[in-house]
């Protein structure tokens with residue numbers, strides 16, 4: 001059996017911990033606060049708005065939390081609306097009764113704790129063992145902003161489905177031999193294939209343009225690229241916004257979104273983690289089935305597309321990993337990867 005079963009004491013304390021964390025520093029992170037496109041920056045005021053949005057993008061440091069405050073009543077109602085998935089474990093398993101569970105797991109902040117250096121976001125061996133067991137019971141997919149090669153280096157489990165580059169690079173495990181080819185058949189879908197050279201070009205330009213900013217890290221994730229500012233001095237953030245903007249203004253077919261202390265530059269196509277989830281369900285034969293129970297666990301803005309997809313389909317459940325109340329389409333919450 002999968003180690004889904006948790007200690008009762010751990011289950012009972014989950015919501016209580018969230019209350020005390022949240023009461024120490026009660027915050028709300030409205031989706032609208034996270035600006036979506038650099039085009040809207042046209043003056044100093046707009047850049048300040050970006051810097052505010054950057055500050056709000058990963059509330060792991062209490063001192064950098066945004067100022068909007070939940071009343072005690074709003075907080076209680078948030079917790080009622082997003083109870084701990086551990087406390088609601090029986091209810092969730094009951095709801096899945098008789099249906100095929102399919103697991104979708106984000107990587108950073110969900111399977112591995114957030115760390116300063118993205119190259120060192122290792123997953124624990126215990127987590128790997130758990131996912132291995134999980135994949136024996138249910139189809140299991142990793143859905144991440146990272147490219148597949150990078151996330152595979154951390155996860156190292158060939159039996160999983162992988163949706164890298166925010167779902168724009170989908171690969172399934174090799175299954176049986178095809179009758180006509182002497183290679184193993186596996187799922188492969190890359191809806192942003194045409195963007196490969198542009199992303200590579202933008203990645204190089206971002207590297208060059210931001211090299212004067214200490215602490216910045218630019219990553220190439222094949223169909224998207226990331227500019228990390230977690231280790232950049234806050235005083236340099238507006239300079240960084242200008243640098244990123246000066247590169248992106250030449251690429252109208254790319255869009256910029258924000259993750260946790262990171263800018264994510266992606267093709268402007270109608271594809272996201274929600275679409276990837278839908279595609280994988282379809283590939284698994286559950287396109288129009290109501291006999292499936294997808295579970296998506298994630299911590300970041302891009303995971304909201306998947307939570308929303310589940311909500312719209314009226315199937316399964318979304319679980320947000322967060323110590324703090326956030327504006328979310330998930331139904332339940334967990335506080336950190338260990339939970």
Ligand SMILES: O=P(O)(O)OC[C@H]1O[C@H](O[C@H]2O[C@H](CO)[C@@H](O)[C@H](O)[C@H]2O)[C@H](O)[C@@H](O)[C@@H]1O
Pocket residue numbers: 106107108109113114115116117118121143144145146219221226228230259260261262264300302
């Ligand atoms: O979809 P995800 O798997 O959550 O990927 C989103 C970003 O994750 C990584 O960055 C985040 O984790 C880093 C390591 O803990 C942390 O240093 C960073 O601040 C976080 O944003 C990844 O490096 C990014 O490229 C992804 O966009």
